[in-house]
Amino acid sequence: MNTIILKTASKYLLPLLLLFSIFVLLRGHYLPGGGFVGGLIAAIAFVLHAFANGLPHTQRLMRIHPGFLMPFGLAISAVSGMFPMLLNQPFMTGVWKKDPVPVIGSLGSALFFDIGVYLVVIGASLTILFTISETR
Amino acid sequence: MIAHVVIWPILLPLVSAIVLMFFWNQSKVQRYITVAGHGISLLASFWLALRTYSGDIITLNSGSWPAPYGIVFVADALSGTLVLLASLAAFCVSLFSVVSIGTGRASFGFFPILQFLLMGLNGSFLAGDIFNLYVWFEVIIISSFVLITLGSERAQLEGAIKYVTMNLLASIIFLTGIAILYGLLGSLNLADLSVKIAQSDDKGLINTAAILLLVGFGIKSAIFPMYFWLPASYHTPPAAVSAIFGGLLTKVGVYALIRVFSLLFIDDPFIRSTFIVLAVSSMIIGAMGALVQQNIRKIFSFLIISHIGFMIAGLGMFSTLAVIGMVFYLFHDIIVKTNAFMISGLIFKLRGSFRLENLGGLYNRYPYLSIMFALAMFSLVGTPPLSGFWPKLFLLKASFNELNWWIIGGIIAASFLTLIAVIKIWLSVFWRKHPNYVEAKKRIVWYDLPKIQKFTILLPIAILTVVSLYIGLNAAKIVEICQLIAEQITQPSLYIDAVLSNPENQP
Numbered sequence: 267m268n269t270i271i272l273k274t275a276s277k278y279l280l281p282l283l284l285l286f287s288i289f290v291l292l293r294g295h296y297l298p299g300g301g302f303v304g305g306l307i308a309a310i311a312f313v314l315h316a317f318a319n320g321l322p323h324t325q326r327l328m329r330i331h332p333g334f335l336m337p338f339g340l341a342i343s344a345v346s347g348m349f350p351m352l353l354n355q356p357f358m359t360g361v362w363k364k365d366p367v368p369v370i371g372s373l374g375s376a377l378f379f380d381i382g383v384y385l386v387v388i389g390a391s392l393t394i395l396f397t398i399s400e401t402r
Numbered sequence: 403m404i405a406h407v408v409i410w411p412i413l414l415p416l417v418s419a420i421v422l423m424f425f426w427n428q429s430k431v432q433r434y435i436t437v438a439g440h441g442i443s444l445l446a447s448f449w450l451a452l453r454t455y456s457g458d459i460i461t462l463n464s465g466s467w468p469a470p471y472g473i474v475f476v477a478d479a480l481s482g483t484l485v486l487l488a489s490l491a492a493f494c495v496s497l498f499s500v501v502s503i504g505t506g507r508a509s510f511g512f513f514p515i516l517q518f519l520l521m522g523l524n525g526s527f528l529a530g531d532i533f534n535l536y537v538w539f540e541v542i543i544i545s546s547f548v549l550i551t552l553g554s555e556r557a558q559l560e561g562a563i564k565y566v567t568m569n570l571l572a573s574i575i576f577l578t579g580i581a582i583l584y585g586l587l588g589s590l591n592l593a594d595l596s597v598k599i600a601q602s603d604d605k606g607l608i609n610t611a612a613i614l615l616l617v618g619f620g621i622k623s624a625i626f627p628m629y630f631w632l633p634a635s636y637h638t639p640p641a642a643v644s645a646i647f648g649g650l651l652t653k654v655g656v657y658a659l660i661r662v663f664s665l666l667f668i669d670d671p672f673i674r675s676t677f678i679v680l681a682v683s684s685m686i687i688g689a690m691g692a693l694v695q696q697n698i699r700k701i702f703s704f705l706i707i708s709h710i711g712f713m714i715a716g717l718g719m720f721s722t723l724a725v726i727g728m729v730f731y732l733f734h735d736i737i738v739k740t741n742a743f744m745i746s747g748l749i750f751k752l753r754g755s756f757r758l759e760n761l762g763g764l765y766n767r768y769p770y771l772s773i774m775f776a777l778a779m780f781s782l783v784g785t786p787p788l789s790g791f792w793p794k795l796f797l798l799k800a801s802f803n804e805l806n807w808w809i810i811g812g813i814i815a816a817s818f819l820t821l822i823a824v825i826k827i828w829l830s831v832f833w834r835k836h837p838n839y840v841e842a843k844k845r846i847v848w849y850d851l852p853k854i855q856k857f858t859i860l861l862p863i864a865i866l867t868v869v870s871l872y873i874g875l876n877a878a879k880i881v882e883i884c885q886l887i888a889e890q891i892t893q894p895s896l897y898i899d900a901v902l903s904n905p906e907n908q909p
Contacts, residue, residue: 333426334426336423337420337423337424337426340416340419340420340423341420341424344413344416344417344420347413348413351406351409354404355404355466356404356406356409356462356463356464356465356466357406357409357413357462357464357465358464358465359464359465359466360465360466
């Protein structure tokens, strides 16, 4: 799409949407949100950028192929699930740091699981969308 | 003590899949990791199976949430053995696929997806929660969608559409059944559901849910009226893929049927007689379908349907003897069907065709190989003392105890028809002269393969043949395990107690 309004807007919307996606990711433990929705919002940010500026431009901006985010995300989620097993707790037990961390709040293994989901969702949805628009 | 051993058969394939994804474009490295990963999973499953043979039902409350609320993983002797056999079959298929899968398919993620498939299989055998079971089914079908379409050949896509449509439909029906149970009883844990269903008065809705689950699992395990997607799709992907599909995917449906109809919906004469009707029809129709086919893999596909009938018959009778026969048949069938499809892949490698009219002369050229094939084929039929004989004996004995002539006739007729189908394969593939050898020669890659690769293709077939021989010749040991399983399955209270009064539940 070749409109100057969208092009200009997407320049500002990309960082804003990415920030918003991280906000949604972090608030997701007790409130609506979490890794899946956050990942989708982040993916939408890049899709919007690709709509406005063309796919090659967005790919240059991302530097890596989005598919590479999937193994990283899966690894983070798997490790956060298996980490309690080192402490002789069942798989997926929530392990929490005692003192809260500033800005984020309580830090636990659930957050890392969500970060993993976030990366997998970005990777998977962008791989699908980029592949579709490339082969058009 | 926390039984981490239950979760390892699920986690190890996941870990290998993640490692494989990091090596996305290095198909050579992936091949080594695949075999190593499946080897480690096999060891972990072996350990779990040995633990379950002591008679304990091992449970693990994931996330430390106590039993009726959290997701439980349960390993009784049936789950333990199935996890072991699934890992064994997957290990053999991975060895087979390391050589037979080309770089084209490998570069689109064949090997990680194979690991995800094993994760789904092990997960569904170990799930102690009906919704979790559904999730593992989804993991299995999504992985299998990828495996069946990888390569995008015309026939493959056509088969995939039928496969995908029917399996999605089955999932929806299964999910509706779960929704009814959850709406009625407010629980998803299998043990808890079992207790609540026994107390509930609303028999109408519970029977509706039972029939929905029967249809959902029935489509997945390809029993009589819902089987047509299987022979339409299983012959299209590469042989390694159809080996794991034919050996394991339908068996997950059978496992789910066994679990649900031994734990949740017990003592319903209508459902039992439905099972018997479905079983006898599957046996006969499947075997008759096999007779008219000309493609080896289609013959095996129809034989799957026929042999699923034997297991469902055991579920219909549901005496201790019948359950022994049923689970024994399940174990034997996983090994033999995986082997049969790998053998068909080897035949393709040797002769360049799956169709009977283009094949021939293998006995003359490879006598030792042919004997191995014959062993696998005749344990498929159930000639004594090979592995297929014993479960049929138990099933026949159980049906004679009840004097159920339908099942007796069905078993004998289906075995006889299977024998004819196998003889047909033997005659045209092994005994007669090769009809148009020169013409097919250009499609044969076998002679160009280095020795080590030939060995890697033959090894898994040899392993499974030896396992099948072991099952047949050491049947006393297997029957002992099956007796333990039958005891656990016919007394659901053992399962319920193990899950609900797990000492970890008390804070």
